[in-house]
Amino acid sequence: MEKEKIGLILESQRKFFESGKTLDINYRLENLKKLRSLILSHEEELKEALHKDFHKPGFEVIATESRMVLSELNLLIRKVRKWAGRSRVKTPLTQFIARSYILPQPYGQVLILSPWNYPFLLAMEPALGAIAAGNCVVLKVSQKVANTVEIISKILSHFPKDLICLIAGEHSLSDFLLNYKFDYIFFTGSITVGKKVMTKAAENLTPLTLELGGKNPCIVAGDAKLEFAAKRIAWGKFINAGQTCIAPDYLLIDKKVKDRFLELIVKEIKTFYGKDPSVSEDYAHIINSDKTIRMGSLMKNGKIITGGSINAETCYVAPTILTEIKPNDPVMQDEIFGPILPVITYTDFSEVYSIVRMHPKSLSAYIFTSSNKLAREFMAGTQSGSVAINDTVMQLASPHLPFGGIGPSGIGRYHGRKSFETFSNMRSVLEKSNMLDIFVRYPPYTNFKEKVIKLLMR
Numbered sequence: 335m336e337k338e339k340i341g342l343i344l345e346s347q348r349k350f351f352e353s354g355k356t357l358d359i360n361y362r363l364e365n366l367k368k369l370r371s372l373i374l375s376h377e378e379e380l381k382e383a384l385h386k387d388f389h390k391p392g393f394e395v396i397a398t399e400s401r402m403v404l405s406e407l408n409l410l411i412r413k414v415r416k417w418a419g420r421s422r423v424k425t426p427l428t429q430f431i432a433r434s435y436i437l438p439q440p441y442g443q444v445l446i447l448s449p450w451n452y453p454f455l456l457a458m459e460p461a462l463g464a465i466a467a468g469n470c471v472v473l474k475v476s477q478k479v480a481n482t483v484e485i486i487s488k489i490l491s492h493f494p495k496d497l498i499c500l501i502a503g504e505h506s507l508s509d510f511l512l513n514y515k516f517d518y519i520f521f522t523g524s525i526t527v528g529k530k531v532m533t534k535a536a537e538n539l540t541p542l543t544l545e546l547g548g549k550n551p552c553i554v555a556g557d558a559k560l561e562f563a564a565k566r567i568a569w570g571k572f573i574n575a576g577q578t579c580i581a582p583d584y585l586l587i588d589k590k591v592k593d594r595f596l597e598l599i600v601k602e603i604k605t606f607y608g609k610d611p612s613v614s615e616d617y618a619h620i621i622n623s624d625k626t627i628r629m630g631s632l633m634k635n636g637k638i639i640t641g642g643s644i645n646a647e648t649c650y651v652a653p654t655i656l657t658e659i660k661p662n663d664p665v666m667q668d669e670i671f672g673p674i675l676p677v678i679t680y681t682d683f684s685e686v687y688s689i690v691r692m693h694p695k696s697l698s699a700y701i702f703t704s705s706n707k708l709a710r711e712f713m714a715g716t717q718s719g720s721v722a723i724n725d726t727v728m729q730l731a732s733p734h735l736p737f738g739g740i741g742p743s744g745i746g747r748y749h750g751r752k753s754f755e756t757f758s759n760m761r762s763v764l765e766k767s768n769m770l771d772i773f774v775r776y777p778p779y780t781n782f783k784e785k786v787i788k789l790l791m792r
Contacts, residue, residue, distance in 0.1 A: 340507070343495050343499050344472065346496055347443060351440075351443055351469070357440070359414065362468060366465065368493075369465075370404060370408070372489045373404060380400055383481035387453070387480070388479070388618055388649065389617075391615060393616070394574060399452060402455055403459055413751065413754075414754065418438055423436060432767060436760050436761065438759070440469045441469055441758070442469060442517035443469065444472070444518045444520065446471060446521075451574065456522050459749070460522075460748060460753065460757075464753075465497070467758040472499050473490070475502050477502055477503055478621055480502075483500075483502045512531065518540065519541075520757075522545040523546070524546065525547065525742055525743075543744075545738060548742060549584060549666070549693045550583045551582075551583070553585075553587070553686055553699075553700065555701065555704075556588035556591055557705055558704065560598055567702075570726025571653075571673065572617070572653045572673050573618075575617065575618040575619060575672065576670065577672065580729075581726070584666060584678065585675055585677045586680055586686050587677060592677070596639055603641075612645065612650050620651055621649065623647070628672075631664070632672075635660075639657055641654030655675050695719075695739075697718065698720045699718040699720075700722050702723075719739035736748065737749045
């Protein structure tokens, strides 16, 4: 899409919002229900598109893309009328006679910048929250997933561009959009690009949400149920070929159980994907050859327990486990974002904290243990956007758990009610009665008035 045409759409969309049409809850619900119907009718096409883009299994499309969006949609449809209403709060005695409440108000024109790794989920889910809150949306999607973008375009073609406008194209379009004064920006992607988005937002003092990433630690304690741990870690790490922002990035395991655990996880990988995952229909591929080659460069240190093979032409990287890894090895420096799991052993749990704290605060953290005490201590001793105990990744699947990072892994939260609130100005309102006016607050101030105000503001 040409920049001049985008500029005209942006201005038209601004006028549409100012018309007040999106303030109507019935209009919002009408569009949300229409979206639900369209997504269901295009689900099979979406499965085919994601398979073409990076060999994503159909089950994973349903479980991690379309049905997660539908789950969010169903919740919004059920609750948006209630959430959009006023919420009464207490009024202090000093405000007598008055009432106080919070009234959600849409920001206006929202820019959503979405990534390629979960291209349908991470484009549509924030867009739903923005529409439910009464905003107009400009949705910029990645050109790396052309087939999926085509399906998204089909779905959104049934809506006026004044409400939601889809833009696909090169990075220069993102730069162009970031120079426009939006009322809110929502970005999902890398830390590097996130910094750029935040800098641009700061120029216009535009509020924003950043959903980034980081090195998510996964700890297996000596008392963990290893069979469950191996299965759940293998699934969480290798779903979507490891291209998941909340996937376990590296494993810290008690030395006493390391050997047994490695036997189990290798067995689970073979159970999941067969002896040759390159021919498995249940295993995704890497998005492009450059990122495939990068995965190969991260395998040069340590010992490969399983996997290790790559094919840049087919963008295939085998599910890989690395041992004999040191905290300063290249694979431990940046987020892996691929199907490589480095394993580091510890003998004393204090070592876990020292390694975790070598890295910035992560988007997620995981611990497998039978001890509630140890789990609580781990949560108290670490910081991350979310935590899962005895599981991986599944915290993302609940629309009732706000999702987001902390510090370098992100700013802000969304999902469910939090999505609605993220895209709303939660406006504070004080309504004062004209029945009477208390004289105490007005000059001239006297000792008597001072005594009264102290009594009222105890």
